[in-house]
Amino acid sequence: xxxxxxxxxxxxxxxxxxxxxxxxxxxxxxxxxxxxxxxxxxxxxxxxxxxxxxxxxxxxxxxxxxxxxxxxxxxxxxxxxxxxxxxxxxxxxxxxxxxxxxxxxxxxxxxxxxxxxxxxxxxxxxxxxxxxxxxxxxxxxxxxxxxxxxxxxxxxxxxxxxxxxxxxxxxxxxxxxxxxxxxxxxxxxxxxxxxxxxxxxxxxxxxxxxxxxxxxxxxxxxxxxxxxxxxxxxxxxxxxxxxxxxxxxxxxxxxxxxxxxxxxxxxxxxxxxxxx
Amino acid sequence: xxxxxxxxxxxxxxxxxxxxxxxxxxxxxxxxxxxxxxxxxxxxxxxxxxxxxxxxxxxxxxxxxxxxxxxxxxxxxxxxxxxxxxxxxxxxxxxxxxxxxxxxxxxxxxxxxxxxxxxxxxxxxxxxxxxxxxxxxxxxxxxxxxxxxxxxxxxxxxxxxxxxxxxxxxxxxxxxxxxxxxxxxxxxxxxxxxxxxxxxxxxxxxxxxxxxxxxxxxxxxxxxxxxxxxxxxxxxxxxxxxxxxxxxxxxxxxxxxxxxxxxxxxxxxxxxxxxxxxxxxxxxxxxxxxxxxxxxxxxxxxxxxxxxxxxxxxxxxxxxxxxxxxxxxxxxxxxxxxxxxxxxxxxxxxxxxxxxxxxxxxxxxxxxxxxxxxxxxxxxxxxxxxxxxxxxxxxxxxxxxxxxxxxxxxxxxxxxxxxxxxxxxxxxxxxxxxxxxxxxxxxxxxxxxxxxxxxxxxxxxxxxxxxxxxxxxxxxxxxxxxxxxxxxxxxxxxxxxxxxxxxxxxxxxxxxxxxxxxxxxxxxxxxxxxxxxxxxxxxxxxxxxxxxxxxxxxxxxxxxxxxxxxxxxxxxxxxx
Numbered sequence: 001x002x003x004x005x006x007x008x009x010x011x012x013x014x015x016x017x018x019x020x021x022x023x024x025x026x027x028x029x030x031x032x033x034x035x036x037x038x039x040x041x042x043x044x045x046x047x048x049x050x051x052x053x054x055x056x057x058x059x060x061x062x063x064x065x066x067x068x069x070x071x072x073x074x075x076x077x078x079x080x081x082x083x084x085x086x087x088x089x090x091x092x093x094x095x096x097x098x099x100x101x102x103x104x105x106x107x108x109x110x111x112x113x114x115x116x117x118x119x120x121x122x123x124x125x126x127x128x129x130x131x132x133x134x135x136x137x138x139x140x141x142x143x144x145x146x147x148x149x150x151x152x153x154x155x156x157x158x159x160x161x162x163x164x165x166x167x168x169x170x171x172x173x174x175x176x177x178x179x180x181x182x183x184x185x186x187x188x189x190x191x192x193x194x195x196x197x198x199x200x201x202x203x204x205x206x207x208x209x210x211x212x213x214x215x216x217x218x219x220x221x222x223x224x225x226x227x228x229x230x231x232x233x234x235x236x237x238x239x240x241x242x243x244x245x246x247x248x249x250x251x252x253x254x255x256x257x258x259x260x261x262x263x264x265x266x267x268x269x270x271x272x273x274x275x276x
Numbered sequence: 277x278x279x280x281x282x283x284x285x286x287x288x289x290x291x292x293x294x295x296x297x298x299x300x301x302x303x304x305x306x307x308x309x310x311x312x313x314x315x316x317x318x319x320x321x322x323x324x325x326x327x328x329x330x331x332x333x334x335x336x337x338x339x340x341x342x343x344x345x346x347x348x349x350x351x352x353x354x355x356x357x358x359x360x361x362x363x364x365x366x367x368x369x370x371x372x373x374x375x376x377x378x379x380x381x382x383x384x385x386x387x388x389x390x391x392x393x394x395x396x397x398x399x400x401x402x403x404x405x406x407x408x409x410x411x412x413x414x415x416x417x418x419x420x421x422x423x424x425x426x427x428x429x430x431x432x433x434x435x436x437x438x439x440x441x442x443x444x445x446x447x448x449x450x451x452x453x454x455x456x457x458x459x460x461x462x463x464x465x466x467x468x469x470x471x472x473x474x475x476x477x478x479x480x481x482x483x484x485x486x487x488x489x490x491x492x493x494x495x496x497x498x499x500x501x502x503x504x505x506x507x508x509x510x511x512x513x514x515x516x517x518x519x520x521x522x523x524x525x526x527x528x529x530x531x532x533x534x535x536x537x538x539x540x541x542x543x544x545x546x547x548x549x550x551x552x553x554x555x556x557x558x559x560x561x562x563x564x565x566x567x568x569x570x571x572x573x574x575x576x577x578x579x580x581x582x583x584x585x586x587x588x589x590x591x592x593x594x595x596x597x598x599x600x601x602x603x604x605x606x607x608x609x610x611x612x613x614x615x616x617x618x619x620x621x622x623x624x625x626x627x628x629x630x631x632x633x634x635x636x637x638x639x640x641x642x643x644x645x646x647x648x649x650x651x652x653x654x655x656x657x658x659x660x661x662x663x664x665x666x667x668x669x670x671x672x673x674x675x676x677x678x679x680x681x682x683x684x685x686x687x688x689x690x691x692x693x694x695x696x697x698x699x700x701x702x703x704x705x706x707x708x709x710x711x712x713x714x715x716x717x718x719x720x721x722x723x724x725x726x727x728x729x730x731x732x733x734x735x736x737x738x739x740x741x742x743x744x745x746x747x748x749x750x751x752x753x754x755x756x757x758x759x760x761x762x763x764x765x766x767x768x769x770x771x772x773x774x775x776x777x778x779x780x781x782x783x784x785x786x787x788x789x790x791x792x793x794x795x796x797x798x799x800x801x802x803x804x805x806x807x808x809x810x811x812x813x814x815x816x817x818x819x820x821x822x823x824x825x826x827x828x829x830x831x832x833x834x835x836x837x838x839x840x841x842x843x844x845x846x847x848x849x850x851x852x
Contacts, residue, residue: 188409219338222362
């Protein structure tokens with residue numbers, strides 16, 4: 001059950017008001033007349049009969065023109081004019097997206113969170129909000145948003161990549177394993193997911209499993225030098241330098257100019273029992 | 277890539293080749309080593325020496341299909357072996373046999389996995405063409421020719437065949453290797469599979485209401501019969517003017533029943549006809565579940581099951597005075613992968629007697645405090661297993677609409693499996709089945725093995741049907757410890773059916789594609805099953821197969837089914 005709208009109307013209106021001031025300041029107090037020039041028909045309509053709906057239309061138009069600051073300004077004005085408008089959750093979302101796209105990430109996060117609290121439900125909301133939260137290094141909150149996005153689409157690769165990145169950054173190895181080992185529509189683990197899952201298995205002390213994940217990942221993505229080098233590391237950890245050598249020799253053969261692999265190969269060659 | 281059927285000659289050649297190779301290698305290696313020591317000219321290492329310098333450890337190949345321990349049914353068409361290998365660019369495939377018969381050797385230069393043909397009629401804005409995943413795009417394949425596969429099958433019955441795949445670079449330097457063991461069962465599947473073949477084309481109507489399939493596309497639904505020894509399925513029914521739903525066959529394979537939506541989308545029709553080579557369903561074959569509204573005001577005949585002897589039909593009906601929307605939680609989505617959530621929240625079991633034309637509630641499974649559904653007959657017709665949960669409003673006031681499968685806003689319901697005697701229609705006391713009840717999960721869609729010993733059912737978090745998290749479990753039919761089937765795939769395991777001999781189970785899964793496919797697993801006398809075997813080529817790559825059911829008839833036992841339903845069907849009243 002979502003909270004009632006009334007409790008959230010005031011905050012979104014306040015944000016909108018503050019943003020209107022901010023955006024107007026930034027664009028020289030008269031964005032609509034200078035940088036933010038609406039088409040004549042809309043301008044006339046706004047002059048003749050200004051309404052929240054008209055400003056919403058204007059916001060959509062600016063967004064279509066990729067003038068996101070102008071779009072945010074229009075949505076902010078709409079929200080100020082009519083803080084209890086019918087489609088408030090959606091407008092709050094549009095406002096947040098426009099802010100995000102215009103580069104005001106901090107304010108965008110606030111607006112998108114408000115949209116979420118108002119009951120707006122769509123995968124895009126969670127993806128945009130999670131991305132913004134990741135950029136702001138709010139990983140815990142970002143994790144929740146990625147999880148919400150994955151509820152909509154469990155196959156969302158970018159979501160699984162990012163969620164596992166965040167969980168790994170938090171040292172939540174079990175969380176990474178749970179996220180990446182869940183039933184999936186199809187086997188399509190990205191190299192990043194293989195790396196993260198292997199790191200998580202290594203983190204919980206299961207280096208054998210980590211090597212297996214990396215091996216499987218490398219068999220899917222043979223050109224990934226990162227996977228090859230990590231697999232070699234894992235095999236060395238398992239005291240199987242012979243196997244590590246095999247992996248690195250092949251990687252070196254395929255990418256003779258890669259300095260890191262060459263160095264790695266030389267290091268493993270120097271290990272006792274590497275079969276050199 | 278043909279098998280080697282001349283073992284003696286091959287053995288002699290191998291000995292000769294071995295000595296030649298050893299002699300050559302010794303000479304060349306000595307020379308090469310001398311060269312390197314003398315001049316340090318690594319670049320002059322000849323290819324043959326490279327073979328000697330090949331890695332001592334072979335990298336493991338990921339063999340994706342078949343899984344280790346797989347059991348193939350005898351006579352199944354050649355499977356497509358699948359593997360991924362970061363090292364090899366060509367591969368040898370060696371199949372060795374426990375019965376000491378000569379190994380089979382084949383060479384594969386590698387062919388990538390590819391998708392089958394699509395049905396252009398099933399392309400829609402609301403679906404996506406099937407695509408290879410990252411993993412599938414990296415997959416190599418080998419399909420043995422028919423003679424090779426027959427040889428492999430014939431020598432892998434008594435003991436497992438070991439298939440070794442070795443990856444080579446430059447044609448001769450071994451870099452990678454893995455092996456997989458599989459057997460061929462002595463148990464034939466022995467019967468064809470009848471299934472529904474559907475487009476996944478959810479459609480938003482003018483009012484925004486999503487339906488699983490637009491009325492204009494209903495004719496694209498096909499019913500097909502598959503003999504697994506044949507490379508293709510046979511379409512027995514298509515271009516139906518109305519929607520057909522759950523079907524069932526009597527255990528003896530002589531009677532066929534199917535829920536049919538009437539021409540005016542009446543949900544109240546059920547067809548029962550004898551199984552024949554050429555079948556015809558006419559208005560006279562229709563049962564109208566609800567001519568008087570005594571038991572349910574709408575069909576809600578759900579998962580109807582013809583009794584083993586074909587005399588009765590068991591089904592779920594809404595309670596008195598209930599409408600469809602008061603009894604079922606239904607939500608459709610535009611995501612074609614899981615486009616519908618559908619399960620009853622109210623209903624009773626009732627049985628229809630074809631000899632009397634009467635429909636009667638089954639005492640013990642007719643309590644309106646519960647929803648009672650998914651009823652199936654024991655092979656002897658003496659008892660019924662069904663799913664039960666406390667009845668509830670499918671859409672409580674204020675409920676937020678679910679936007680996707682497994683959305684927490686779905687109406688929550690967890691079914692338990694119960695068993696009740698049929699007792700010539702008098703019913704009895706319903707008893708919960710240990711291992712399939714009271715576990716906090718939704719236990720549903722039971723099927724009893726033909727020998728009456730086992731019960732396979734679906735377990736998922738919520739509801740039933742087309743659940744992404746659905747897994748198959750097996751327990752003794754009387755109840756016991758539930759065991760998760762090994763055959764379960766990563767995504768959706770449902771719609772299962774035992775073969776008439778009880779040794780095979782067919783089920784549907786989305787493991788490889790959002791477009792559902794059919795799989796087989798072997799069930800031994802102790803209820804142990806084996807990894808899933810794909811039934812290849814059951815439909816186009818952009819169509820889904822569901823509701824597979826074994827039919828106790830020969831592989832070509834049904835040629836076609838004609839459905840002629842008039843606008844005003846002449847119905848057999850089905851009320852008491």
